[in-house]
Amino acid sequence: MGTITVGFHLLFLIPTIALHAHASSQEAHLTKFLSSKRSRSNISNKIGDPTSFHGGSFLGIASSPRIDGYPSSYHIALKAADKISALPGQPEGVDFDQYGGYVTVDGHNGRALFYYFVESPGNPVTKPLLLWLNGGPGCLSLGFGAMRELGPFRVNRDNQTLTRNNHAWNNVANVVFLESPAGVGFSYSNTSSDYDKMGDPLTAQDTYAFLVNWLDRFPEYKARALYIAGESYAGHYVPQLAATILAHNNNNNNNNNNNTGVILNLKGIFVGNPLLDDAKEERGHHEYLWNHGVISDEVWAEIAGHCNFSDDSVYGDRCYKAITRSQYESEDIDIYNIYAPTCITDNNGSYYSSSQLPGYDTCGEVPTMAYLNLPAVQRAFHARETKWSDCKIFVDFKDSPDSMVPTLKWLIDHGLPVWLFSGDLDSRCPITSTRHAIRDLNLSVTEPWRPWTAGHEIGGYVQQYKGGFAFATVRGAGHTIPTFQPERALILLQSFLKGILPPYEKAK
């Protein structure tokens, strides 16, 4: 089972340094993972049965008074302690409040999740609350989401100072970045066997507990509109968390014996380049690679002719060989943005981008990781001092359903707005895979496919379906959309928060 975790990590971001050397083995792991899942029997939650996220043991966790054992009043003091006076090297004129700290999600085992919270400049009370989750499973919401995607700062090449990200999402929302699940980034458990139990159910349970407790610490947000966003493997996390919230809300509304009185004001979910369905992901991945000129005619013909992506059967030898060959043929490019330049390291350790892409630094991970590992920076965030990088490797990530389609359908049926979006240069969880999964939702179209604009350019395309479901693309974006197209990503977020499709302005 050791292959599973490495395969999962692929779903977020492979390091851009020495990309070429690693891509092959990592991709091979994903294949083995998907293939091995297909060959396993007795998978408890094979198709992402949403009832397991609202009818089972989860309801127990919030029925205890508070998971961390603190009385509510104590949280006010915790909030003050979490306030970040300033991050080392931050620019002048920071006009919003920042917080960082831990929320215990299991007092008995000593399991606590680290968060970084940035309020909106100006008048934060008028803005909604947005929880951001990176994927993996096991990748850093602070190191990636906050510092390289949609947070307020970017780390400079000096590894020590920050500049402002003009298209940060806290322009329009108060954003919580959560290091999740325990074991990832600064988050931890004092009971190391917790890591062996980690999987989709425990992640959803812990994240729900985090939210309930965090809102005690920030009570002014209790009634605020709440949105959950994420990308990649968060295509599992976000719908599962949403289902958990709706189930708890329903239970608590029913005023039964377990009533904790907690109602989370969940208003919608927003997930980019999500992993939704293992089989559709696999099919769409190779289909995308062929259509974008990355893999050969011969290999694609083998895959199209000999892989059965429509049922639960185990891949045959011929299919398996063709998929392996496809991975070999695509190992030289960055499969998370097939047109991105690469970050080149010289023998003396210096590094540079192979070419320039406006607004994007392909070597940006290097200063980010250096900065976040500075002791002064970790202290400023109120984090435990830790040496970390990339993504946490879970030896066995439990109960990862093959398909999130039933869960999405359940959420839509329960009236929750669901928006999915695709950066169209990502081949890992590509637009083709997402489209195949959306087709399985079998929703009727209420507003047909059309372009949307950002400035004088097409920002992408969008379509609205019955039940508040929407699918949008972000043109020219890879897997981590706000990194590659920060302005377009922010426009799309604003539209989602308003509940109206992004704008279209006919060019002259």
Place this chain on the structure above:
Amino acid sequence: MGTITVGFHLLFLIPTIALHAHASSQEAHLTKFLSSKRSRSNISNKIGDPTSFHGGSFLGIASSPRIDGYPSSYHIALKAADKISALPGQPEGVDFDQYGGYVTVDGHNGRALFYYFVESPGNPVTKPLLLWLNGGPGCLSLGFGAMRELGPFRVNRDNQTLTRNNHAWNNVANVVFLESPAGVGFSYSNTSSDYDKMGDPLTAQDTYAFLVNWLDRFPEYKARALYIAGESYAGHYVPQLAATILAHNNNNNNNNNNNTGVILNLKGIFVGNPLLDDAKEERGHHEYLWNHGVISDEVWAEIAGHCNFSDDSVYGDRCYKAITRSQYESEDIDIYNIYAPTCITDNNGSYYSSSQLPGYDTCGEVPTMAYLNLPAVQRAFHARETKWSDCKIFVDFKDSPDSMVPTLKWLIDHGLPVWLFSGDLDSRCPITSTRHAIRDLNLSVTEPWRPWTAGHEIGGYVQQYKGGFAFATVRGAGHTIPTFQPERALILLQSFLKGILPPYEKAK
């Protein structure tokens, strides 16, 4: 039949200015053209039967002593007259010779083709001769090929001065840019009814006549290795011209009564984003648009389910409607590079690019056309003073076969190296269409698909087939490959001229 020509023009380049306003009607014309071709019967050369390019009346044209009626000796004087002393505004230090002028291809009707010839700097006698043909049919090899793609100069924003193109193809070859057929650019006929007869056969005949006569003017190139290159609709021109040359060579070798003694030393053809097969083009175009997130699931499902691209049947109503809808959905982007910025014109006539793409000026057509319309520039080129822009519209372009696959197969069977290449961001004659056509060639693979590199990046992918056939992609390039990726295009050309696949260097 008036729709045909406009449809054809689409195959080259629509003006980037006010792109949005025009795309719809132009694309609709292409559909009508393809659809109307399907509905016509008794098409003489439906599948590009290559025998019509080597067994028929063409042999007659070169059996007359010389088409233009001049004795060979006179051409020496013509060459001196064609020498361009300097182009207005050219930079200091131009270290190669340039020529411009006319070659008569039909003395009786007064039909003459304009050429611009740039020798290679350094030692031109060691370099091959390369003829470049733009597509359309009817688009300018001077205005596009020479000045915006692979020629030695680019026009500056002042509309008056030039800068050197570091990746010009005359770095490695002596390049002839031909304005073809008569009616296009500076080329003309004194018999205006010639334009009504224009089509694939007459274009091939005239281009052959041009070459024979041009070599009398530049006799030092008579024995030189000759290559023919082009793009887009030159997917028709180049193979047809090659077949014509091989047929004449064979006839003249046979020393029969018609022997003119002319043997052209043709060594290979090199065609980028070619139109090869109407049905495959149509299928690949929509398939590409769906996989790149441009058109909707619903429209692609209709096209995939109800269009029969595998035979000669007329499109049904349902297919026709879906194709029309696909054009509507894709009208807002530049279908010749789906990720390119656009050139925006303000009401006061000023213009600017919607965003920057390194190395590419999306507004570059404006200064180019202004410069080439300056009387002093036209005089320097030894051209007749003409006001022109974009592409010539032929009311009825004759005998355009549905498929070039038989012609390509004939050339390969006759031992001619054939290389096709695809800029992978072009949706007009996209990689998918070219791949479907190549599959029809049914060639065995001799060197499997692999990446090739340019600097520290993947320049594209390449595969070699039996019989000297190769297919390569150019990563990150639109329809006019040398415009978007000048360095990669030059590397690929060098490889073609050497007859070895482009290099691959494993990144660190």
